[in-house]
Amino acid sequence: MSKKTPSKTPGAIRGTQDIFGADAEAFAFVVETFERVRRLYRFRRVEMPVFEKTEVFARSLGETTDVVSKEMYSFDDRGGDSLTLRPEFTAGIARAYLTNGWQQYAPLKVATHGPLFRYERPQKGRYRQFHQIDAEVIGAGEPQADVELLAMADQLLKELGIHDVTLHLNTLGDGESREAWRAALVTYFGAVKDQLSEESQERLEKNPLRILDSKDARDKPFLAGAPKIDAFLSEEASAFFAAVTSGLDAAGVKWVRAESLVRGLDYYRHTAFEFIPDEGSASAAALGSQSTVLGGGRYDGLMESLGGPATPAVGWAAGIERLAMLVGAREAELLEAVVLVEHDDGIAEANRVLAKLRAGGVISEIVASGSVKKRYDKAVKQSPQHILRVNETGYYAISGEGSTDRIVTALNQTSSPRA
RNA sequence: GCGAUCAUAGCUCAGCUGGUUAGAGCGCCGGUUUGUGGUACCGGAGGUCACGGGUUCGAACCCCGUUGGUCGCCCCA
Missing domain, CATH: 3.30.930.10 (Bira Bifunctional Protein; Domain 2)
Structure with missing residues (x-):
């Protein structure tokens, strides 16, 4: 990791979002x-x-x-x-x-x-x-x-x-109903134009229907008495x-x-x-x-x-x-299994196990980096249902709560997924 | 286009009326402890305090400007 970026990182375009998590x-x-x-x-x-x-x-x-x-x-x-x-x-x-x-x-x-x-x-x-x-x-x-x-x-x-x-x-x-209503609104609001907000005075020209959902307090008194579309339908x-x-x-x-x-x-x-x-x-x-x-x-x-x-x-x-x-916030996909590599010599076996799990449809992760002593904690923090432990001699243990059926089935597949 | 408000570590934030080497938690990395275990402790990396000016003996803090974020107005197909 370089300490300093050689030049400034370009920012995102205004009004765009990077959505994550x-x-x-x-x-x-x-x-x-x-x-x-x-x-x-x-x-x-x-x-x-x-x-x-x-x-x-x-x-x-x-x-x-x-x-x-x-x-x-x-x-x-x-x-x-x-x-x-x-x-x-x-x-x-x-x-x-x-x-x-x-x-x-x-x-x-x-x-x-x-x-x-x-x-x-x-x-x-x-x-x-x-x-x-x-x-x-x-x-x-x-x-x-x-x-x-x-x-x-x-x-x-x-x-x-x-x-x-x-x-x-x-x-x-x-079309005709709408035009008639619009004309009636222009007449109605036009009569009290001076008392309307500046925005609504402008709307009177451009878009009189919009006066009806004005948020301005000066316009509100006139809204209730405005002509209704029903009369023109x-x-x-x-x-x-x-x-x-x-x-x-x-x-x-x-x-x-x-x-x-x-x-x-x-x-x-x-x-x-x-x-x-x-x-x-x-x-x-x-x-x-x-x-x-x-x-x-x-x-x-x-x-x-x-x-x-x-x-x-x-x-x-x-x-x-x-x-x-x-x-509201939604949880990420449930994690069914973590393959924990307790010794670096077990990495190949871990990858075999992992491939079988995923081929069998088991949602899986691997933990194989950082301090060996802290890998267990790292695995636990991901809240998996099960942890499969692999040491230098290979896969040897599974821990966790609930049924392991899906995992066992996946591991017992004879053919490799790519065969 | 207009207005309000904010900007300190990767994240969430603290930093008193301006006063020494800018802090915490989380996260990351490592060590010790523990040893079927989401423990505890220790240490490390990481910040031109958004940027540019100004005031001052001295600015993260005060003033002006710029940029960016957020929220609102206008508009909303």
Whole structure:
């Protein structure tokens, strides 16, 4: 080991994380549970590129939004094309659906997970490179798709052991409903513009729906009296939402109506939802100000923005890091056996024993370095179920509690694993 | 983009109102003890106190700046 590094070690990129130990175990547990649950619902696995033409995201999200102008990781490649590290899964999946002719599989249920990138200031539960699990149903316009998708989300959270979050559900109606509501909100808030916070005055121009979830005390008095979407829903939109909620009730998914839950982007229609920790719960405390654990909605307008035919779709995504925080620390894999080399001449025999154990599926470690006298303590500290001792004459003893059947079976294998 | 807060050993931290060679626990390495045993003791390696200026007889400590972390606002696909 050199005393001094010749030059300074480069640091990690802001907002990236090196995950290890209990956190990494929790991360893996989330992903494994997701993979298991999505199979129960017959969602097909898809693997997607980590980057796309910037256009894919810019067109689907809307060129003018803050999201596109400030918060994407974009760069030019050598050919001069503008590329972007994916900030979400949905747009890329939609692009793949159109360019690969996946229409033939419609309605298509797909699931994936992996890293995403957003150029933001990191804070608790928010990173520049973060990871999500994602599920989408494409080409299904009926409320049953929403119900199934939400039932899967609900089951996933339960199987992760997260019980203090609740589904907050809203409808944005169809295109006309949404526009009418938006106009009514602009009129309502416009009348009291002077009394709103500076931020909300700006939102009035850019994104009036967002005023509804303002945290500013100056805005709060006006929120309760704001026009409700329900007054603007078309008959079809009402019927759609009713079908979703009754389906959820039948499936046993608990939900609450969240009239001010909105989406920033225009392509969302009908169902919008977020799973949010219950107030005062352990999960709420664990997440800080980043409260949404899983969110999504119906995006019937997206495919057209990418030049495809009108295609109804609904999906959700959830941050793996946030879920991992709620899952809590997980133990590493149980250690079944440690091979303890009590004399250096026993190393060859120890390696033979170790190979047999692992070939037999026994989770094993070896302790063969450092002071001979302290190797036992070193082995014990790893909390193995059993310790196999090897001296200069070979393997001679096993200690520990519980059944040794698996170990004995592995050791009695006649053929070497590589034969 | 804005704000708050922090930065001392590999890790978690102590370091009084500025005052000699900057400490502990854990971890790592070695020794003694023990000898079917997660024991106890001793020792060792490891720090330009984030970086750069300034104030002072003297700075880990006070002031300014920079960088980085954390948390929050904006935004949240």
